[in-house]
Every structure is written in structure tokens, then in C-alpha cells.
Amino acid sequence: MSYTFDPIGIVHSCFKEKFGIPRQPGLIPEAEGRLEILPPYNRPEAFRQLDGYSHLWITFVFHAAIREQWSPTVRPPRLGGNQRVGVFASRSPFRPNPIGLSVVKLHSISCSQDQFVLHLGGIDLLDGTPVLDIKPYLPYSDAIPDAHTGYAPEPPAHHITLTFSAQAESILKELPRSRSDHLRRLIQQILANDPRPAYLQADTSLREFGMQLYDYNIRWQVGEDRACITRIEQLTDH
Amino acid sequence: MSYTFDPIGIVHSCFKEKFGIPRQPGLIPEAEGRLEILPPYNRPEAFRQLDGYSHLWITFVFHAAIREQWSPTVRPPRLGGNQRVGVFASRSPFRPNPIGLSVVKLHSISCSQDQFVLHLGGIDLLDGTPVLDIKPYLPYSDAIPDAHTGYAPEPPAHHITLTFSAQAESILKELPRSRSDHLRRLIQQILANDPRPAYLQADTSLREFGMQLYDYNIRWQVGEDRACITRIEQLTDH
Numbered sequence: 001m002s003y004t005f006d007p008i009g010i011v012h013s014c015f016k017e018k019f020g021i022p023r024q025p026g027l028i029p030e031a032e033g034r035l036e037i038l039p040p041y042n043r044p045e046a047f048r049q050l051d052g053y054s055h056l057w058i059t060f061v062f063h064a065a066i067r068e069q070w071s072p073t074v075r076p077p078r079l080g081g082n083q084r085v086g087v088f089a090s091r092s093p094f095r096p097n098p099i100g101l102s103v104v105k106l107h108s109i110s111c112s113q114d115q116f117v118l119h120l121g122g123i124d125l126l127d128g129t130p131v132l133d134i135k136p137y138l139p140y141s142d143a144i145p146d147a148h149t150g151y152a153p154e155p156p157a158h159h160i161t162l163t164f165s166a167q168a169e170s171i172l173k174e175l176p177r178s179r180s181d182h183l184r185r186l187i188q189q190i191l192a193n194d195p196r197p198a199y200l201q202a203d204t205s206l207r208e209f210g211m212q213l214y215d216y217n218i219r220w221q222v223g224e225d226r227a228c229i230t231r232i233e234q235l236t237d238h
Numbered sequence: 239m240s241y242t243f244d245p246i247g248i249v250h251s252c253f254k255e256k257f258g259i260p261r262q263p264g265l266i267p268e269a270e271g272r273l274e275i276l277p278p279y280n281r282p283e284a285f286r287q288l289d290g291y292s293h294l295w296i297t298f299v300f301h302a303a304i305r306e307q308w309s310p311t312v313r314p315p316r317l318g319g320n321q322r323v324g325v326f327a328s329r330s331p332f333r334p335n336p337i338g339l340s341v342v343k344l345h346s347i348s349c350s351q352d353q354f355v356l357h358l359g360g361i362d363l364l365d366g367t368p369v370l371d372i373k374p375y376l377p378y379s380d381a382i383p384d385a386h387t388g389y390a391p392e393p394p395a396h397h398i399t400l401t402f403s404a405q406a407e408s409i410l411k412e413l414p415r416s417r418s419d420h421l422r423r424l425i426q427q428i429l430a431n432d433p434r435p436a437y438l439q440a441d442t443s444l445r446e447f448g449m450q451l452y453d454y455n456i457r458w459q460v461g462e463d464r465a466c467i468t469r470i471e472q473l474t475d476h
Binding site for chain 1: 239240241242243244245246262263264265279281282283284285286287288289290291292293295297299310311322323324325326327328329333334335337339341368370371372373374375376377378379380381382383384385386387388389
């Protein structure tokens with residue numbers, strides 16, 4: 001018996017590629033996205049009283065992690081990437097049914113003509129993510145602060161000092177203040193969560209990394225407890 | 239674009255019918271179930287290190303609530319059943335994609351020959367529920383105790399005094415002590431959550447209700463703050 005589902009919405013995210021996305025939602029409060037509801041679900045009645053909730057569950061498809069084959073074990077980044085745990089003991093996107101689950105902040109809801117959009121914060125969702133369901137977060141059943149965990153008891157914590165090159169500063173200074181402040185905070189939070197693959201996290205060769213955020217290409221170098229944004233380029237195909 | 243998923247497991251639940259199932263998981267700690275993993279997923283490697291977690295997310299199909307049509311609003315029992323809210327502002331099983339989400343307690347894991355079973359507690363799952371995914375509960379991202387809620391801020395709380403008729407007592411006394419103690423606690427917890435439809439909750443006519451738990455038919459009457467189990471019958475088709 002199979003079950004077939006059609007998306008009810010699509011995420012427009014600051015994360016345009018997988019590299020840089022935090023490993024869980026909530027770790028990067030500044031990570032914002034728009035969840036555009038698809039017809040025929042883009043009707044205000046279907047969301048009546050949702051604005052009373054601060055957080056939502058998003059059930060989605062890991063659309064960039066769909067594979068023909070499944071593997072019974074995965075190597076979680078939290079274990080340095082070289083120890084295997086069961087796929088069902090992980091939140092890996094590579095799973096028999098590539099269904100994702102994220103709790104996100106509901107900032108606001110906007111509605112114009114037939115466009116119905118939920119504005120979300122703290123997301124860990126790739127741009128273009130198909131959403132299957134939205135549910136309100138109910139702390140009385142969903143919040144279990146003293147649940148025991150296995151190998152990932154604490155969020156990864158880093159403190160880094162971030163600097164911007166003269167070129168990066170010049171790009172940020174051209175932007176409206178609220179936009180550049182947002183980008184600075186977003187970049188700071190992403191680097192504090194160290195998106196580098198585990199096998200490179202001890203690397204001290206000042207290798208350059210890059211990722212796309214919105215329509216900017218961001219490049220940086222990381223030292224032990226500091227990082228420098230070496231370059232910001234606006235992509236022109238937007 | 240549609241997405242098709244095959245179940246990875248099936249729930250064998252104490253709840254054999256929808257009536258009596260709590261409206262959220264965790265409200266009835268005594269509600270137990272076995273999640274039987276289906277081939278080819280019934281491999282111990284796929285669950286390696288899962289036993290370190292106390293709680294799991296179960297993503298499942300509301301298989302008894304699948305409808306051809308969807309309605310943009312539902313009438314939540316918490317609002318007395320006569321006020322409509324948006325389907326996406328509810329956890330109703332009647333939703334565009336009938337996908338359910340429950341956090342449950344992981345009691346133990348058992349494995350014999352090709353049978354691989356997770357023993358769960360605090361479930362709100364109907365017998366036969368197809369499970370699409372299992373994920374570990376991570377309190378650092380999943381637990382948000384101070385999330386704001388809309389119309390359902392608190393769990394429904396009732397205190398009832400429960401008595402058993404002589405007939406019900408005689409059936410319970412025939413069972414092994416641990417089994418009868420479990421059944422008593424389970425019934426007490428279910429009735430404390432008042433499974434009656436909202437329009438009958440103010441009913442004082444001592445109408446009789448019934449539900450199937452395991453292979454027992456349980457019948458009871460409810461007064462204002464007390465309930466009596468009038469009859470327990472073992473079903474013979476098992």
C-alpha cells in the first residue's frame with residue numbers, strides 16, 4: 001500500500017544550496033523564508049486562527065536528497081562524519097521516505113489577490129522545498145525538554161569573531177541598513193554553526209569556502225575561532 | 239509534482255477504534271503500542287543507537303481519515319465542536335495530506351528472527367496505522383516550552399472518580415495482576431481525557447458509552463466528576 005501526496009506549498013528560502021543550511025531548525029534565528037501556499041490551499045479560511053501560534057511544524061520533502069536506494073546507516077556530522085548510526089536514529093535527509101520535519105517561527109501571514117504567504121524564521125529549509133503539511137506547535141504535547149538523547153545531546157556551539165574584507169564591506173554599505181544588518185547577522189549565525197564538513201573542521205590551512213545566500217555569493221576563510229568574509233558578490237541572473 | 243511513500247512499519251495499538259483515542263500523544267502515558275517494522279527496513283543496523291533516545295517522532299498516515307475532498311475549516315473538539323478554525327491551524331486528521339505527527343515514548347526495542355518491533359508508550363495511534371518515518375526527538379531543537387498557542391493553550395484537564403461494576407471487577411480479577419493494573423490505569427486515563435464528543439460533554443443523562451481496548455469491549459457511564467465501568471467483555475474473535 002502506497003500513499004501519494006501533493007505539496008500544499010513551496011518554500012522560498014535564503015538558502016539557495018545545501019551547504020550552509022543548519023543541521024536543525026532554530027539554530028539560526030535570522031534564517032528567514034517565505035512559504036507560498038499553492039492553489040487550491042491558498043484560501044484564508046484554511047489558516048483561520050493560525051496567527052495565534054508562535055511556532056509551526058513544517059512537514060516537507062527533502063527534494064534534493066531523493067535517492068533510488070536507501071542505506072540502513074548514515075554518518076552524522078555530529079559524530080565527526082566517520083561513525084555510523086541507524087538512519088532512523090538520525091535526522092539525516094537520506095532516509096527511506098525522504099520526509100523532513102522542522103519547527104519554525106511564524107513571523108506573519110500575508111495575503112494579496114491569490115498569493116497567500118507564511119513568513120517564517122529559524123528555518124533549515126532549502127529553497128524550493130515542497131511542503132506537505134503545516135500544523136500548529138502545541139507545547140503541552142510537543143515540548144519535552146527533559147527527553148533523553150543519544151549521541152547528539154547538545155547543539156553544536158561555537159564562538160567566532162567575524163570580520164569583513166574591504167570588498168565585502170563595500171557591498172554591504174550599498175544596501176539599505178536593515179538589509180545589510182540582516183545579512184551580517186545571518187552570516188554570523190551560519191558561521192557560528194560551522195557548516196564545513198566534519199573532516200575539514202580541524203583544517204587550519206585557511207581554505208576558502210563559499211555559499212549562496214539569497215542572490216549573493218559569500219566567500220570566507222575560517223581560522224580556529226575567527227572567520228573573515230573575503231568576498232560578497234551579487235549574482236546578476238536574478 | 240506528487241510524492242509517493244511506502245510505509246516502513248505498522249502500529250499494533252491498544253486503540254482498536256477511533257473513539258477513545260486521546261487528541262494528542264502523551265496525554266495517556268499508559269496507552270501502549272507495538273510498532274512493527276516492515277521488510278526491508280526490519281534490520282537492526284537501521285536503528286543502531288536509537289535506544290539512547292527516550293522519545294521518538296512518528297510520522298504516519300491517518301488511514302481512517304482519508305477523504306476524496308478536503309475542507310478548509312474544521313471544528314476542533316477543544317472549542318466545543320461548534321466553532322470553525324482553519325485546517326492548518328488544527329491537528330485534525332482530516333487535512334489535505336492526511337499526515338499525522340506524534341511524539342511517543344520509546345520503551346524498548348525487540349528483535350527476533352525477522353521481527354523487529356519498537357515498544358511505544360503515550361501513543362494516540364489507531365491500530366493498523368501505517369508509519370512513514372521515525373526520527374529521534376531532539377529537545378534542543380524540538381522542545382519550545384514557551385511557544386505561544388492560539389485556541390488550545392492547555393491540555394484538557396479533568397478529575398474523575400472511577401468505579402467498576404461487580405461484572406467488570408470479576409473480569410479484571412481473572413487477569414494476571416500486571417495486566418489488570420494496566421487496564422485499570424489505561425481506562426482511568428482515557429476517561430480523564432473525556433473521549434465523548436463535545437456536544438455530549440455536558441450531558442448528564444448517564445448515557446452509556448463503549449469502546450474497544452485490545453480485545454475487550456469496555457462500557458461506561460459518566461456523571462459530572464465520576465464514571466462507572468458498567469461492563470467489560472472479552473471479544474472472542476481474537
